[in-house]
Amino acid sequence: xxxxxxxxxxxxxxxxxxxxxxxxxxxxxxxxxxxxxxxxxxxxxxxxxxxxxxxxxxxxxxxxxxxxxxxxxxxxxxxxxxxxxxxxxxxxxxxxxxxxxxxxxxxxxxxxxxxxxxxxxxxxxxxxxxxxxxxxxxxxxxxxxxxxxxxxxxxxxxxxxxxxxxxxxxxxxxxxxxxxxxxxxxxxxxxxxxxxxxxxxxxxxxxxxxxxxxxxxxxxxxxxxxxxxxxxxxxxxxxxxxxxxxxxxxxxxxxxxxxxxxxxxxxxxxxxxxxxxxxxxxxxxxxxxxxxxxxxxxxxxx
Numbered sequence: 389x390x391x392x393x394x395x396x397x398x399x400x401x402x403x404x405x406x407x408x409x410x411x412x413x414x415x416x417x418x419x420x421x422x423x424x425x426x427x428x429x430x431x432x433x434x435x436x437x438x439x440x441x442x443x444x445x446x447x448x449x450x451x452x453x454x455x456x457x458x459x460x461x462x463x464x465x466x467x468x469x470x471x472x473x474x475x476x477x478x479x480x481x482x483x484x485x486x487x488x489x490x491x492x493x494x495x496x497x498x499x500x501x502x503x504x505x506x507x508x509x510x511x512x513x514x515x516x517x518x519x520x521x522x523x524x525x526x527x528x529x530x531x532x533x534x535x536x537x538x539x540x541x542x543x544x545x546x547x548x549x550x551x552x553x554x555x556x557x558x559x560x561x562x563x564x565x566x567x568x569x570x571x572x573x574x575x576x577x578x579x580x581x582x583x584x585x586x587x588x589x590x591x592x593x594x595x596x597x598x599x600x601x602x603x604x605x606x607x608x609x610x611x612x613x614x615x616x617x618x619x620x621x622x623x624x625x626x627x628x629x630x631x632x633x634x635x636x637x638x639x640x641x642x643x644x645x646x647x648x649x650x651x652x653x654x655x656x657x658x659x660x661x662x663x664x665x666x667x668x669x670x671x672x673x674x675x676x677x678x679x680x681x682x683x684x685x686x687x688x689x690x
Contacts, residue, residue, distance in 0.1 A: 510543030595636025
């Protein structure tokens with residue numbers, strides 16, 4: 389299977405990332421690392437694609453300025469993405485659309501005040517990406533421009549100690565750039581998550597049940613080289629909350645979350661399926677749970 393067909397299917401990290409702030413108990417809408425290893429500047433040939441991304445993450449929480457956060461977190465995620473690539477062009481670019489849904493099993497330990505451990509499972513918010521355009525540029529460069537959003541349709545209840553989904557809308561413009569030549573793939577993806585207010589929050593700092601988290605900028609990169617049907621490389625990511633939380637218009641200074649991670653990638657492409665496996669170790673994090681992250685992606689074309 390051609391590598392672009394195998395793993396170049398559109399990937400959307402509409403899953404539960406291992407973090408507990410910005411709003412305590414919420415998570416960044418995009419799962420950092422979830423599209424690393426994909427030639428993100430490219431849209432694959434026309435057809436329907438089904439992608440599966442299995443993620444396991446565990447980490448220790450690094451608190452921000454607000455006390456009494458949970459200490460440890462374990463998350464298992466199984467996400468499916470269905471991508472449609474019609475044989476049409478818009479503004480000289482290939483067009484595609486996609487929808488993704490993920491099931492999450494989350495265990496949070498040492499929840500104050502009694503050190504409780506809670507395991508919850510359920511669906512996160514659906515990821516919908518109606519606009520994806522990709523252009524072929526000179527000198528083996530490719531660029532894509534995409535827009536995705538997430539409605540608050542996942543598992544959430546303000547009375548739960550642990551929730552799976554965020555109770556707010558997310559709007560996510562993003563861009564991807566790839567350099568592909570002689571089996572070399574250098575790809576970078578930049579995203580910006582714009583979030584609305586949670587109007588049914590029980591988090592510390594809420595104002596009459598409302599809580600406005602800050603927006604988040606995320607970057608991912610991958611450098612890899614193919615050797616026959618195999619590919620080897622390195623991936624990395626980082627995210628930074630760009631403005632502090634402001635529930636009720638009151639700014640909570642020092643609540644911006646951040647994290648960076650890096651790790652190895654191995655990939656195999658067969659005649660009918662593409663599979664890549666990669667691992668990322670979080671090097672530094674703030675206001676989030678950081679540690680070890682394992683990703684397994686498989687993509688098939690109908």
